[in-house]
Amino acid sequence: MELLTPNIGLLFWQIVAFGGLFFILRSFAWKPILASLKEREENIQSALDLAEKTRREMAAMKADNEKLLAQARSEREAILRGAKETADKMIAESRDKAESEGKRILDQARETMQNERQALIAQMKKEVVTLSLDIAEKVLRKELSDKSAQEKLVNDLVATSSLN
Amino acid sequence: MSVSFFKRIFLLSALILSSLVPALAQDDEHHEGETTVVEHGKTEEGFNMGEMIMHHIKDEHGWEFAHGFKLHLPVILYTADRGLEVFSSKDFEEGKTHNGYHIDHKSGQVHRVDTAGKADESVKVWDFSITKNAASLLLSVVLLILILGAVKNSFAKNRGGKPTGIQRFVEPLILFIRDEVAKPNLGPGYAKYLPYLLTVFFFILTNNLLGLLPGSANVTGNIAVTMVLAVIAFFVVNLSGNKHYWMHLVLPSGVPWWLLPLIIPIEIIGLFVKPVSLMIRLFANITAGHVIILSLLGLIFVANQLGGAGTAWGLSPVVIVFTLFLNLIELLVAFLQAYIFTLLTSMYIGSAIEDNHDMDHGIGYDEEHIIEPVA
Known part of the structure; x- marks a missing residue:
């Protein structure tokens, strides 16, 4: 039973020891320790929050970049397409133009050639006539150098040209 | 979920253990009681397990780390007639009587004794010793x-x-x-x-x-x-x-x-x-x-x-x-x-x-x- 009967002296010392310990530790240890624990936890929490915020901002920025990139890409495509169309159009236009120009030049050349030929033919005709006349004159002059020949010619002529 | 499960197991084992250990102890104490009785019957000088255990788990004046290595601590007593008295527990060694005080070896209580060595129960001794x-x-x-x-x-x-x-x-x-x-x-x-x-x-x-x-x-x-x-x-x-x-x-x-x-x-x-x-x-x-x-x-x-x-x-x-x-x-x-x-x-x-x-x-x-x- 002695085990179960508290000793007055030990009761006293325990009250003194525990009470003293509590009041000393409360102001001397627990307050600063708990405060710095709390401070550290808040620091960690704010750091985590900041990291999360930054991560979200990065994600938003990345999405923005993607959007910009996609926009730029589509713009580039549009420009390229436009340029190609223009080029095609230009080529087609110049081909048409060249074709028509060539045709015109050809026509013109053909016409000129025609004219030249006609002029040539006309001149040739004239020259042949002149030449024939000269030859005829020369022949006539030679034929008609004596009297008998002249008479004969006249006779022939008269004979051939039957007057109606 | 898993945390709470672990906690429940922990608490459960804690409570089982805390109820189990005293039960075991009771068993053991009972057992010792028998041993002690047997030994008491056999020899007075022999090893007394019950006493040894009580000696170890109880409080004492002075701190005996091992047999023969004892740190003496202050004994602080207060009585209505004499007031506060402080002396070393060395003075109580070997059942000695000091200044009219004596420690009852069995209970560890300090009593006022008269010159004949008889306990004076009329004086209440307040023992505030550093035990x-x-x-x-x-x-x-x-x-x-x-x-x-x-x-x-x-x-x-x-x-x-x-x-x-x-x-x-x-x-x-x-x-x-x-x-x-x-x-x-x-x-x-x-x-x-x-x-x-x-x-x-x-x-x-x-x-x-x-x-x-x-x-x-x-x-x-x-x-x-x-x-x-x-x-x-x-x-x-x-x-x-x-x-x-x-x-x-x-x-x-x-x-x-x-x-x-x-x-x-x-x-x-x-x-x-x-x-x-x-x-x-x-x-x-x-x-x-x-x-x-x-x-x-x-x-x-x-x-x-x-x-x-x-x-x-x-x-x-x-x-x-x-x-x-x-x-x-x-x-x-x-x-x-x-x-x-x-x-x-x-x-x-x-x-x-x-x-x-x-x-x-x-x-x-x-x-x-x-x-x-x-x-």
């Missing part, structure tokens, strides 16, 4: 102040950084008490009680661990020590009780009126049973652990007496293995009992400061975190 337990108590206080002072300095040094040194060992315990004991049970007002709970936890833990050292005192296994802790817990709980707590006590809601004459006395008894259970649980667990270890070691000496030195040597390895195992359990119990005392105290405070029956406390603790109070 072995009181010295160990003061030592633990000094140790705690030194350790927690070092922890505080370490906190100041590693401001906001990661813990180093002794802080790494103590900080998880502080966090455990704050996050697993105080916050779930006390709700948003936990900060007010945290210094008290931490002091209780570290005081009990330190003294439990000191008590495991060879030659040390059995401080937390002393009823005076646990009684003071329980009485303080009683005052902390009831002085912080709010309107709901007292209303619940005198007018429990949802109880039929004809049950009130039964319920109200039970509630009032419960008020006192809670601290008493705290007192006895800690005292019994720590004392029981010491009794078991001492009985095991005592077996060697019993064997020596009954079967000679050879039997004793032969038995020693077995006993040592068992003692080692029990010491490991005691190490667990040291932490466990400090935790249980703190946990139950915080639950009692929690029930006293609770606003209503809303267990949520408005800070988002789910039901899994609420553990039903165990008386």
Whole structure:
């Protein structure tokens, strides 16, 4: 039973020891320790929050970049397409133009050639006539150098040209 | 989910262990009683196991670390007629009488004796001696102040950084008490009680661990020590009780009126049973652990007496293995009992400061975190 009967002296010392310990530790240890624990936890929490915020901002920025990139890409495509169309159009236009120009030049050349030929033919005709006349004159002059020949010619002529 | 499961298992094993150990101890004590009787019958000079164990778990004037190594401590006595007297416990050595005082060897009580050596029961002697337990108590206080002072300095040094040194060992315990004991049970007002709970936890833990050292005192296994802790817990709980707590006590809601004459006395008894259970649980667990270890070691000496030195040597390895195992359990119990005392105290405070029956406390603790109070 002695085990179960508290000793007055030990009761006293325990009250003194525990009470003293509590009041000393409360102001001397627990307050600063708990405060710095709390401070550290808040620091960690704010750091985590900041990291999360930054991560979200990065994600938003990345999405923005993607959007910009996609926009730029589509713009580039549009420009390229436009340029190609223009080029095609230009080529087609110049081909048409060249074709028509060539045709015109050809026509013109053909016409000129025609004219030249006609002029040539006309001149040739004239020259042949002149030449024939000269030859005829020369022949006539030679034929008609004596009297008998002249008479004969006249006779022939008269004979051939039957007057109606 | 898995955390709460683990916690439940832990708590369950804690409670089973805390009820199992005293049961075992009772068994052992019973056994010893028999042995002692047998030996008493045989020889007066022989080894008395019961006496040996009581000597080790009880308080004494002076601190005997081992046989022949005794630290003499101050004896402080107060009597109405002579006032305060202080002298060394060396003066009580070998049953000597000093200044008319004598220690009864059996009970350890100091009595006034007359010249003939007869105890004078009319004089009440108030014994405020620094006994072995009181010295160990003061030592633990000094140790705690030194350790927690070092922890505080370490906190100041590693401001906001990661813990180093002794802080790494103590900080998880502080966090455990704050996050697993105080916050779930006390709700948003936990900060007010945290210094008290931490002091209780570290005081009990330190003294439990000191008590495991060879030659040390059995401080937390002393009823005076646990009684003071329980009485303080009683005052902390009831002085912080709010309107709901007292209303619940005198007018429990949802109880039929004809049950009130039964319920109200039970509630009032419960008020006192809670601290008493705290007192006895800690005292019994720590004392029981010491009794078991001492009985095991005592077996060697019993064997020596009954079967000679050879039997004793032969038995020693077995006993040592068992003692080692029990010491490991005691190490667990040291932490466990400090935790249980703190946990139950915080639950009692929690029930006293609770606003209503809303267990949520408005800070988002789910039901899994609420553990039903165990008386």
